[in-house]
Amino acid sequence: MKYASLVGHTPEQSPSSSSFRGRIVAVANQKGGVGKTTTAINVATSLALDGHSVLLVDVDPQANLTSGVGMKGQRAHGGTAYEALMNENADPASFVLPTRVEHLSLIPADRNLTGAEIEMVPLLARERCLQRVLEPLRARFEFIFIDCPPSLGLLTLNALVAADAVLIPLHCEYFALEGLADLVGTLRRVRGALNPALDIEGVLLTMYDDRTNLGQLVARDVRDFFKDKVFNTIIPRNVRLGEAPSHGTPGVLYDTKSRGAAAYIALAKEMISRHAQRAA
Numbered sequence: 001m002k003y004a005s006l007v008g009h010t011p012e013q014s015p016s017s018s019s020f021r022g023r024i025v026a027v028a029n030q031k032g033g034v035g036k037t038t039t040a041i042n043v044a045t046s047l048a049l050d051g052h053s054v055l056l057v058d059v060d061p062q063a064n065l066t067s068g069v070g071m072k073g074q075r076a077h078g079g080t081a082y083e084a085l086m087n088e089n090a091d092p093a094s095f096v097l098p099t100r101v102e103h104l105s106l107i108p109a110d111r112n113l114t115g116a117e118i119e120m121v122p123l124l125a126r127e128r129c130l131q132r133v134l135e136p137l138r139a140r141f142e143f144i145f146i147d148c149p150p151s152l153g154l155l156t157l158n159a160l161v162a163a164d165a166v167l168i169p170l171h172c173e174y175f176a177l178e179g180l181a182d183l184v185g186t187l188r189r190v191r192g193a194l195n196p197a198l199d200i201e202g203v204l205l206t207m208y209d210d211r212t213n214l215g216q217l218v219a220r221d222v223r224d225f226f227k228d229k230v231f232n233t234i235i236p237r238n239v240r241l242g243e244a245p246s247h248g249t250p251g252v253l254y255d256t257k258s259r260g261a262a263a264y265i266a267l268a269k270e271m272i273s274r275h276a277q278r279a280a
């Protein structure tokens with residue numbers, strides 16, 4: 001499977017230089033089923049197909065990200081995200097698996113991760129377990145995407161502490177903005193106490209149905225609230241994106257010509273150009 005380059009690679013930013021620090025993005029929203037996992041998989045795959053080195057990190061005990069890239073039940077030689085979080089002395093590289101997509105790697109999860117939420121509680125620096133794992137991996141990957149569970153518990157907190165920025169998918173439906181105050185409050189607390197530099201990568205409108213007025217109204221409200229933090233790219237509701245996980249294939253590869261695939265490729269492109277603007 002070959003895609004033309006999205007915007008072209010910038011070799012001076014490649015992980016081959018010793019001071020390289022990849023960008024860590026947490027995909028988070030405590031609301032369930034808003035497209036977090038679909039977004040993490042498809043934006044990461046689009047970037048990898050464009051030649052960027054990308055790591056996906058599954059910190060959701062549902063492990064939908066792991067099965068969505070066709071790797072359900074797989075463990076790296078160090079184990080899964082559970083062992084990575086709990087074993088302070090393990091080598092972070094020992095949890096990274098290659099996927100079937102060139103340039104795309106994965107730290108997989110399984111059900112054991114449910115226990116981590118409780119077992120991390122008594123640990124010293126329990127909010128920094130994931131940061132400890134990912135920090136050394138920044139030198140190897142241009143982008144690291146963390147797929148969070150639908151809660152604001154310790155696993156999501158670890159992701160927000162480890163990340164440079166949070167990408168917030170919002171389902172275009174009536175209650176889209178409900179509960180966002182909790183997320184925004186959590187981001188404020190994380191910035192205040194644990195990760196002052198945490199940025200908003202962008203707010204992403206997902207499952208948009210342009211046949212309904214509701215979708216348009218929600219999109220307008222979200223733009224009023226988050227202003228230019230909202231990505232220009234909108235992800236449409238698309239059957240092919242919904243089917244792809246049951247085939248263990250990222251949507252952008254499952255049906256490359258679908259509207260859903262095109263939207264995620266456009267999102268990856270928008271992210272890259274925003275980064276270029278920020279760097280300039």
Ligand SMILES: Nc1ncnc2c1ncn2[C@@H]1O[C@H](COP(=O)(O)OP(=O)(O)OP(=O)(O)O)[C@@H](O)[C@H]1O
Nearest residue numbers: 032033034035036037038150207236237238241242
């Ligand atoms: N744009 C879309 N069009 C159609 N179906 C979609 C789209 N995005 C996601 N889906 C489907 O909607 C469901 C929820 O998506 P997804 O798993 O990405 O959400 P999530 O926020 O990660 O959920 P959870 O909170 O349970 O982790 C999945 O079955 C997925 O395949």
Ligand SMILES: [Mg+2]
Nearest residue numbers: 036037060064
């Ligand atoms: Mg999910």
